[in-house]
């Protein structure tokens with residue numbers, strides 16, 4: 484959907500940078516958006532991370548469907564990773580992450596101690612596609628506002644070592660790992676959640692995608708948010724969009740209703756939602 488011609492070259496560069504730095508760390512904190520845990524990953528992430536121990540951090544859990552978050556946590560644990568769901572924006576502290584890192588790496592810590600290292604520390608790299616909340620997570624972990632937080636995808640640029648506590652050092656992503664947004668479904672999911680810039684997608688397509696999804700997966704929330712009756716709820720998504728547009732006072736201008744629906748979904752007006760579930764990345768299975 485998006486005209487992103489530079490994708491392959493940038494990706495190779497970022498992948499090499501990450502792989503180089505991975506040699507310096509004991510484990511990886513992979514940050515994803517809990518609403519789109521798979522769509523918000525770089526398509527090469529598993530190859531890039533390889534055998535490094537990993538904690539999957541499902542961030543923005545406040546915006547995600549708790550039942551589906553539980554399914555994703557179980558899924559990642561079954562794959563051999565550790566997994567945790569957090570709300571980095573509102574959490575005061577994120578002590579669970581260093582704790583989990585220490586549990587995972589207990590054998591290594593013991594080995595260091597047996598070699599006489601009194602205060603062994605772990606090194607972790609924090610990776611994730613733009614806008615999943617890496618900077619917010621890092622800020623919470625180091626308890627200072629060091630990393631630059633922005634709501635524009637691609638704000639994190641420089642790399643630095645940060646101290647979470649005496650036992651955990653953190654490295655920010657050295658490059659930008661983009662999602663697979665040349666895949667239309669992935670692009671639509673990322674656009675609806677606000678992970679990609681508004682300039683690279685068409686509102687009407689993304690709005691219709693969102694409406695179709697909410698009609699199917701969260702009908703009660705949709706009905707409540709726009710005061711829809713059963714008859715309106717039974718319309719096709721395209722016809723329902725026209726009804727919404729009229730209700731919103733936009734006449735039959737599809738675009739503005741689509742834009743508003745995207746805005747409302749991102750703001751949480753349609754409730755907490757998750758666009759995909761393990762084993763069915765269309766997100767429709769319950």
Ligand SMILES: Nc1nc2c(ncn2[C@@H]2O[C@H](COP(=O)(O)OP(=O)(O)OP(=O)(O)O)[C@@H](O)[C@H]2O)c(=O)[nH]1
Nearest residue numbers: 543570571572614615616617618619633637638639
């Ligand atoms: N609701 C909610 N918003 C969050 C959470 N974590 C981060 N955000 C918001 O998500 C947006 C992106 O957060 P950043 O920390 O800048 O994301 P990033 O991954 O560092 O992004 P880049 O700098 O683009 O790589 C900001 O508006 C944050 O306030 C969360 O747990 N819940």
